[in-house]
Amino acid sequence: MRSKNVIIIGHSGMGKSSLINMLRHPLSPHDTPAYCDNNAVGCTKEETSYECNLPGPNGQSYKVMVHDTVGLEEGTWGFLPAPKANKRLKEYLKPYVKEKRLHLLLYCMSGQRGNQNKAQAKNYNKFKKVVGDVPVVLVITKLDPPNYTPTTSAFLEDWWRDPNNQSVLKKLGMESADHICVISLPRDNSNGTIFDDCQAHMKRRISEKVPH
Numbered sequence: 113m114r115s116k117n118v119i120i121i122g123h124s125g126m127g128k129s130s131l132i133n134m135l136r137h138p139l140s141p142h143d144t145p146a147y148c149d150n151n152a153v154g155c156t157k158e159e160t161s162y163e164c165n166l167p168g169p170n171g172q173s174y175k176v177m178v179h180d181t182v183g184l185e186e187g188t189w190g191f192l193p194a195p196k197a198n199k200r201l202k203e204y205l206k207p208y209v210k211e212k213r214l215h216l217l218l219y220c221m222s223g224q225r226g227n228q229n230k231a232q233a234k235n236y237n238k239f240k241k242v243v244g245d246v247p248v249v250l251v252i253t254k255l256d257p258p259n260y261t262p263t264t265s266a267f268l269e270d271w272w273r274d275p276n277n278q279s280v281l282k283k284l285g286m287e288s289a290d291h292i293c294v295i296s297l298p299r300d301n302s303n304g305t306i307f308d309d310c311q312a313h314m315k316r317r318i319s320e321k322v323p324h
């Protein structure tokens with residue numbers, strides 16, 4: 113059977129590669145993580161697909177291919193300036209859409225202040241159109257609070273419900289997007305519970321959209 117494909121897109125630095133590392137955690141010793149960085153210049157230099165396990169029926173798991181892509185909307189100083197990145201992403205998506213091999217598009221946008229803007233709305237809508245009837249989920253990233261508590265994951269959706277955020281989303285025409293709110297920092301001693309919750313939630317949502 114041909115593998116199912118999930119492609120992750122979004123502006124540079126929104127946490128696409130980090131999300132892939134969260135989905136693939138824990139890695140076996142011979143696996144390499146997707147490269148993440150907080151540099152000012154785009155970090156992922158080429159599209160790469162990674163095998164991820166998703167929860168299936170009857171406690172079994174199944175594999176999908178999750179694709180990391182080059183970030184959109186870098187300035188002219190960046191690794192790949194915006195028009196070229198846009199064109200390159202369209203080209204990358206094209207065969208998957210044409211051959212009906214794309215099953216889900218995840219669009220990452222940081223929930224942190226200053227990251228929701230017209231360029232985001234424009235790209236979100238543009239690529240939604242490019243993929244046609246393929247489901248698109250808006251992933252709101254970087255929602256980590258100043259301090260973790262064991263119940264942090266229960267409050268992630270508060271970002272979406274917050275009236276101030278809703279008003280911004282409404283102005284951008286994104287208020288009714290199918291969405292998921294996450295934290296995708298690497299797992300460590302302080303965030304183990306929330307990492308596991310976010311990972312399970314993310315995997316569950318993907319498996320609903322991309323059933324076995």
Ligand SMILES: Nc1nc2c(ncn2[C@@H]2O[C@H](COP(=O)(O)OP(=O)(O)OP(=O)(O)O)[C@@H](O)[C@H]2O)c(=O)[nH]1
Nearest residue numbers: 125126127128129130148149150155156183254296
């Ligand atoms: N605080 C916080 N930082 C995050 C989170 N997810 C990712 N980051 C950080 O954001 C920075 C950029 O993350 P990447 O995963 O490299 O972003 P990207 O979208 O792949 O970027 P490009 O490859 O340039 O397109 C890194 O320093 C990550 O550690 C998160 O949930 N919270």
Ligand SMILES: [Mg+2]
Nearest residue numbers: 128129155156
């Ligand atoms: Mg990346």
